[in-house]
Amino acid sequence: MLKYLMARNEDIPPGSAAVYWGYSSIVWFVIGTGLGAFNAAKLAFPDFVTGLEFLSFGHMRQVHVMAVIFGWISMAFGMTMMYMTPMLGNTKLWSEKLGVWNAFLWNVGLSLGLTVLWWGMNSGREYSDFPWFIDLYVLCFMTIPLGINVWMTIIHRRTQGIYITNWFFGAGTFMVSIVLLVGNLPEYFHLTGLTEAYLTWWNAHNILGLWITPVGAAIGYYTIPKITGNPLYSHRLGHLHFWSIVVFYSTPASHHLMSAPLPEWLKSFASVEGVLILVPAIAFVSNILMTMQGKWNMFVENLEVKFTVTGCLMAIPLNMQGGFQQTRAINWYIHGTGWIVAHAHLALLGFSTFVEVGAVYFGLQTIMRKKLWSLTLGNLHFWFLLVGFTTYWVSMTIAGLIQGAGKIYEVPYIDVVIAEHPYMIARWLGGSLVFMGNCVWLFNMWMTARAGTVIPAGRMAHELAYER
Amino acid sequence: MNMNFREYKLGSRFFALALGLSMCITLFMPSFDIGSVNATNIAMDKQLWAGHESGFSLDDPLLLGWHKPLKVLLKADPVNGQPMDPTYAYVYEKGTPLPNGVLHPDNLGSVAKKLSIDKGHILESNKNTGTVFLVRMDDQKRYYIENASATLGWTPEGVLKTAGDENTQHAAAGKSLFVREGCWWCHTLLPEQTQDWQVFGAPPMLGDFNGESPTAFGSDRKAPDILHVASRNSSKEWMMLHFFNPRLVQPHSIMPRFDYLWGPVDANGQKIDFAKWRAEYNEYREGKRITPPEVPTYARNSEIRNLIDFVMNLK
Ligand code: HEM
Numbered sequence: 001m002l003k004y005l006m007a008r009n010e011d012i013p014p015g016s017a018a019v020y021w022g023y024s025s026i027v028w029f030v031i032g033t034g035l036g037a038f039n040a041a042k043l044a045f046p047d048f049v050t051g052l053e054f055l056s057f058g059h060m061r062q063v064h065v066m067a068v069i070f071g072w073i074s075m076a077f078g079m080t081m082m083y084m085t086p087m088l089g090n091t092k093l094w095s096e097k098l099g100v101w102n103a104f105l106w107n108v109g110l111s112l113g114l115t116v117l118w119w120g121m122n123s124g125r126e127y128s129d130f131p132w133f134i135d136l137y138v139l140c141f142m143t144i145p146l147g148i149n150v151w152m153t154i155i156h157r158r159t160q161g162i163y164i165t166n167w168f169f170g171a172g173t174f175m176v177s178i179v180l181l182v183g184n185l186p187e188y189f190h191l192t193g194l195t196e197a198y199l200t201w202w203n204a205h206n207i208l209g210l211w212i213t214p215v216g217a218a219i220g221y222y223t224i225p226k227i228t229g230n231p232l233y234s235h236r237l238g239h240l241h242f243w244s245i246v247v248f249y250s251t252p253a254s255h256h257l258m259s260a261p262l263p264e265w266l267k268s269f270a271s272v273e274g275v276l277i278l279v280p281a282i283a284f285v286s287n288i289l290m291t292m293q294g295k296w297n298m299f300v301e302n303l304e305v306k307f308t309v310t311g312c313l314m315a316i317p318l319n320m321q322g323g324f325q326q327t328r329a330i331n332w333y334i335h336g337t338g339w340i341v342a343h344a345h346l347a348l349l350g351f352s353t354f355v356e357v358g359a360v361y362f363g364l365q366t367i368m369r370k371k372l373w374s375l376t377l378g379n380l381h382f383w384f385l386l387v388g389f390t391t392y393w394v395s396m397t398i399a400g401l402i403q404g405a406g407k408i409y410e411v412p413y414i415d416v417v418i419a420e421h422p423y424m425i426a427r428w429l430g431g432s433l434v435f436m437g438n439c440v441w442l443f444n445m446w447m448t449a450r451a452g453t454v455i456p457a458g459r460m461a462h463e464l465a466y467e468r
Numbered sequence: 469m470n471m472n473f474r475e476y477k478l479g480s481r482f483f484a485l486a487l488g489l490s491m492c493i494t495l496f497m498p499s500f501d502i503g504s505v506n507a508t509n510i511a512m513d514k515q516l517w518a519g520h521e522s523g524f525s526l527d528d529p530l531l532l533g534w535h536k537p538l539k540v541l542l543k544a545d546p547v548n549g550q551p552m553d554p555t556y557a558y559v560y561e562k563g564t565p566l567p568n569g570v571l572h573p574d575n576l577g578s579v580a581k582k583l584s585i586d587k588g589h590i591l592e593s594n595k596n597t598g599t600v601f602l603v604r605m606d607d608q609k610r611y612y613i614e615n616a617s618a619t620l621g622w623t624p625e626g627v628l629k630t631a632g633d634e635n636t637q638h639a640a641a642g643k644s645l646f647v648r649e650g651c652w653w654c655h656t657l658l659p660e661q662t663q664d665w666q667v668f669g670a671p672p673m674l675g676d677f678n679g680e681s682p683t684a685f686g687s688d689r690k691a692p693d694i695l696h697v698a699s700r701n702s703s704k705e706w707m708m709l710h711f712f713n714p715r716l717v718q719p720h721s722i723m724p725r726f727d728y729l730w731g732p733v734d735a736n737g738q739k740i741d742f743a744k745w746r747a748e749y750n751e752y753r754e755g756k757r758i759t760p761p762e763v764p765t766y767a768r769n770s771e772i773r774n775l776i777d778f779v780m781n782l783k
Contacts, residue, residue, distance in 0.1 A: 058650020
């Protein structure tokens with residue numbers, strides 16, 4: 001792949017960038033979940049690997065979070081953008097070379113960023129932990145070039161309209177760059193105090209709300225109609241989804257700081273806007289599920305549909321939580337507990353990851369024109385992820401409720417720690433399953449590239465029978 | 469191009485409107501409220517002992533506690549040596565970046581800004597020669613920052629010498645450790661307004677953070693809130709044992725050991741044998757020893773001293 005860095009744009013086979021992004025994302029997924037499982041082991045058994053500064057929980061936690069958000073999720077996004085945007089515009093990617101360079105710089109920047117984080121060089125700001133020089137790198141060499149490629153491809157499309165997936169891709173790449181620019185102002189201009197605290201969460205909220213959630217959904221809008229062959233159920237619902245994301249999801253940033261001394265009007269506003277997040281959520285879920293009409297057999301028979309629809313179904317509990325968790329009546333109980341960690345994983349590891357895994361499976365087969373090497377391993381991957389995630393989510397939700405009860409009844413803290421212990425072990429076991437599933441995936445995709453059956457011209461991957 | 473469709477022109481305008489409106493409400497409007505807050509004495513004390521920045525900065529890129537101010541307890545006047553009421557002074561030695569309220573007095577809010585400039589002479593502070601600060605109260609009980617180098621002629625060297633090492637606290641370097649070692653992934657610095665009063669103490673007020681960076685509230689509590697921990701437990705001895713190995717004082721704790729912050733040698737300059745300590749501790753855990761091994765006393769220039777000085781300032 002590296003040989004294409006110096007090749008002329010015309011000489012790079014279409015799809016190369018997508019393949020590069022795709023394999024990078026899978027590798028980061030393995031690394032990121034491995035780190036997660038390691039951290040979980042430390043919270044369950046504090047003396048597991050002790051005495052080494054670089055392997056201590058406080059140094060590793062942010063490395064896990066940044067590896068999964070920027071390595072896995074965002075690179076999987078890049079992968080889907082590299083193949084869906086041109087296909088939906090009936091054209092080629094604007095610049096295959098930029099795409100390859102972008103993936104290369106992304107890997108380099110992220111490796112550098114994670115190394116300095118690991119070293120302890122961090123800003124002390126959650127979800128913007130990178131020091132400001134890495135933040136600048138992320139903006140200039142990672143998100144903006146991606147946005148340029150997507151936008152230019154959309155502008156040079158050969159269709160009249162723009163399909164909904166591409167609205168989200170265009171808006172998402174634009175918004176994430178704005179968010180990273182504004183959200184890191186405290187580091188660029190050294191803003192302090194409550195301004196810093198508020199902007200930290202403004203940034204965190206909007207990375208999740210204007211990047212991970214909408215782009216994840218956009219991918220579902222492509223995968224499901226494409227594989228099932230059904231047209232999207234309703235474009236109007238898609239409009240509703242798009243506009244309500246922009247209007248409602250960009251506003252409740254302060255719901256992360258409900259117990260901080262921010263202006264009360266701001267917290268109340270965030271609380272109400274947060275409930276309105278249900279509008280885009282319901283629009284998305286119902287649209288996808290209605291598109292499945294008459295093709296529900298594929299939910300069982302087709303691996304990509306299985307992943308995507310499962311992710312979409314997980315968006316239902318996710319948004320039920322998300323809509324009400326920030327109301328004052330509920331937030332005071334669950335704030336700062338494991339409940340929130342469970343919710344974060346439901347969003348990122350449940351909904352978003354499952355949708356992206358489906359799209360990465362589908363995209364890599366389509367571009368490489370190779371049938372998936374083994375369905376058995378694919379199914380194994382699915383069940384490892386699902387069972388592992390569910391174990392994680394259930395155990396952390398219970399742990400969170402225990403912590404919440406401990407908090408409001410003012411139970412001595414150590415009793416809460418003791419009560420949580422079994423659930424910490426369960427979380428670690430669940431997380432390890434996810435990690436093992438991903439190792440299987442990496443192997444399966446490696447074998448697909450090397451030994452997958454070639455897909456004949458004019459056929460689609462999902463039309464061929466699996467061989468293993 | 470195809471972009472010229474009426475719908476897309478309209479659409480992109482609405483998009484700009486929607487996003488712009490949302491930014492106006494969530495960024496522009498709160499900035500008036502937050503920007504108009506007057507710093508409390510808590511905020512002044514905190515920004516003076518924590519210094520300009522506790523996270524990554526060019527002055528301390530590896531978070532090793534470079535270029536940090538010191539908080540000292542003075543019992544005698546550093547100029548003439550006469551005894552005086554114990555007073556906390558904040559020493560910014562030569563080259564230490566000045567605190568945010570001094571660099572940008574607007575951060576202090578209008579009242580404190582005026583007092584600090586007029587009575588406190590903070591605009592005369594100088595990074596190249598070093599400056600000593602105090603938190604003062606005027607006769608109307610309003611707090612402000614005073615540049616004691618300008619008003620009283622106190623020099624950083626003089627103040628440090630008068631106070632002595634035992635009255636000098638490396639709390640700012642300790643706060644960098646709090647950020648570097650990720651204490652805030654488990655501990656919050658934000659008792660909640662709704663129910664934390666009894667155990668963790670009073671939640672902070674609107675003006676308690678001016679000039680602090682980063683605030684590092686923490687979002688995810690796996691351990692007690694420690695904003696006021698020194699008010700419940702001010703034993704440095706307990707802290708020392710607890711940081712070396714939390715399971716010595718709290719068998720069920722999940723807090724990591726921070727023994728590596730002791731550095732290579734103990735207070736007497738003897739090399740610390742960590743492997744031996746761990747082996748003996750394991751024997752103790754297995755019931756082969758009756759007492760755990762002794763925790764080495766830390767050296768005066770070890771990182772753990774900074775961390776404990778920081779924790780002792782969380783009142
Ligand atoms: C092997 C699977 C995984 C394990 C074992 C794992 C474990 C963990 C652990 C232990 C934490 C710290 C939670 C805490 O502070 O209580 C954490 C945080 C986090 N993880 Fe994972 N994780 C896994 C997979 C993922 C994946 C796939 C994603 C996203 C794609 C993810 C996203 C996050 C995020 C965003 C946080 C921060 C949560 C917060 O702010 O409280 N994790 N994870």
